[in-house]
Ligand SMILES: Nc1ncnc2c1ncn2[C@@H]1O[C@H](COP(=O)(O)OP(=O)(O)O)[C@@H](O)[C@H]1O
């Protein structure tokens with residue numbers, strides 16, 4: 001069972017209905033799996049909430065350290081710290097500052113873009129205003145004479161040129177802003193990915209993959225949207241408002257008053273709608289995250305879902321999350337959507353009022369028709385930037401929320417830095433000593449107790465014991481995926497906490513219990529163990545792992561491309577490639593965690609020879625279920641519940657007639 005599956009079945013009964021009882025039993029067989037009775041609306045919404053909480057997880061591992069303590073992210077408190085980096089931004093000012101820092105390098109370009117915005121706005125204002133002299137002079141001259149067609153044509157040419165300048169400026173602006181935004185995104189993605197490489201294993205063990213990946217895609221995208229469009233629109237909107245207002249005042253003060261009175265009304269209405277839409281927007285994002293997380297999990301676990309006939313339950317749970325997403329999306333987008341019509345109607349009222357009163361002013365107060373025409377245009381245009389700005393507000397919020405989710409990952413505590421005086425052992429010989437080591441993933445829950453052992457270079461130490469005894473955990477400690485809580489681990493006399501991590505890990509070759517292959521050729525996958533290995537060495541390593549013969553049978557031999565974690569290989573073949581990868585490395589310490597568990601006994605026998613060669617002159621830790629493979633170990637540790645119960649070589653342990661004897665002779669089943 002892989003670590004992931006183990007966690008799921010032990011820690012979080014993912015696909016099992018939570019209430020347990022009869023439903024838990026049902027889940028075991030196909031008949032009647034799913035369809036848990038009729039639910040009341042209340043029960044259903046409670047279930048939806050539970051599912052959402054589970055799948056829409058926040059970044060920070062529970063109780064994990066990291067600078068984003070409960071204080072900064074609102075009502076975290078002593079309880080669960082999940083689902084808080086979602087939805088609306090919690091600290092907009094800091095987030096904005098951080099985003100701006102990404103734009104810093106492109107200040108000049110930004111300046112150019114904003115200059116273009118100014119040109120564009122000025123051109124459109126000027127173009128609109130030019131209508132006044134055109135009407136007054138060439139169409140309905142104020143002095144009562146006939147219109148002047150030639151003059152009109154000339155004036156229209158000028159007007160066209162002005163508008164053309166505006167269009168060009170707009171085009172330039174869009175192009176420049178796009179490059180600025182995309183280079184900022186490039187940096188953000190780089191920073192995020194770089195950060196992810198520094199995060200400790202604990203982070204990945206406690207976070208939802210789908211959620212992390214959506215930060216890379218969705219969240220970064222929304223930020224990009226904001227950088228390339230929203231910022232500019234806000235700026236040009238503000239400019240238009242100011243410019244239009246100025247020109248309106250210049251054209252007619254009385255009419256301006258009408259518009260100015262109408263604006264607060266419009267703002268108020270817009271604000272109310274925006275607030276609502278913001279609130280629902282957060283909910284929508286959480287639901288979206290939950291749906292993504294659920295889909296990701298069922299896609300990756302599709303075989304398990306099918307094997308246990310959980311399709312019905314999965315469908316049902318998905319339907320719940322899906323409905324929840326629909327509801328939240330309707331709410332969020334309804335309020336986003338009614339913004340336009342609400343503002344539009346108010347602006348129509350404004351328009352009609354202005355037209356009536358303007359007409360009266362023309363008749364009684366000698367107000368020029370050209371003036372009235374441009375004013376009507378302005379008063380209509382006036383609501384557009386206000387409209388736009390208020391619509392952009394929700395984009396800004398979602399982008400800031402997205403940025404916060406991205407920054408939250410960036411703020412996660414990285415793997416603790418090496419000591420300043422960290423030592424580098426070259427060459428490392430491989431004297432490994434564990435002295436009274438105790439450890440728990442959760443400090444309160446001890447997994448390993450008082451483990452002491454000594455391994456000399458060239459020795460083979462084996463761990464046997466039932467599943468969950470803590471065998472893999474010991475390997476996690478040797479390469480410092482996790483740090484121990486008590487005792488010490490030393491290599492060549494140096495505490496591994498004083499070794500540089502790179503030095504430590506370079507000197508430990510490991511075949512993990514969960515195999516992993518990267519997209520690439522077989523050769524590249526083996527060479528992953530040591531990048532400067534020659535082709536000859538790669539083949540040699542494959543031979544050592546008994547992988548050579550099956551590789552040669554692949555369509556393109558060593559150049560066969562592996563995709564999707566080696567989906568085109570059998571599990572056993574994947575393991576052999578993982579062994580070859582370890583074999584190509586020259587590390588003095590070798591860890592094999594159930595490395596041959598999926599390989600048939602005949603192949604395993606066949607490998608034995610190669611394995612002996614692999615282990616020669618290295619300190620080797622072997623974990624194996626098949627006791628036949630550990631017989632020749634220098635020392636065998638029998639691990640139960642995190643403690644070493646028995647130790648000795650094969651003969652000694654058999655003589656002891658204890659636990660090992662039971663395991664070996666099969667007197668008692670593993671429990
Ligand atoms: N990443 C983890 N976080 C919390 N608990 C874990 C983690 N990995 C393993 N455990 C727990 O530690 C115990 C030992 O697991 P492990 O060392 O993987 O056992 P095994 O002997 O089968 O390799 C198990 O009870 C398991 O639930």
Ligand SMILES: [Mg+2]
Nearest residue numbers: 471472473513
């Ligand atoms: Mg294990």
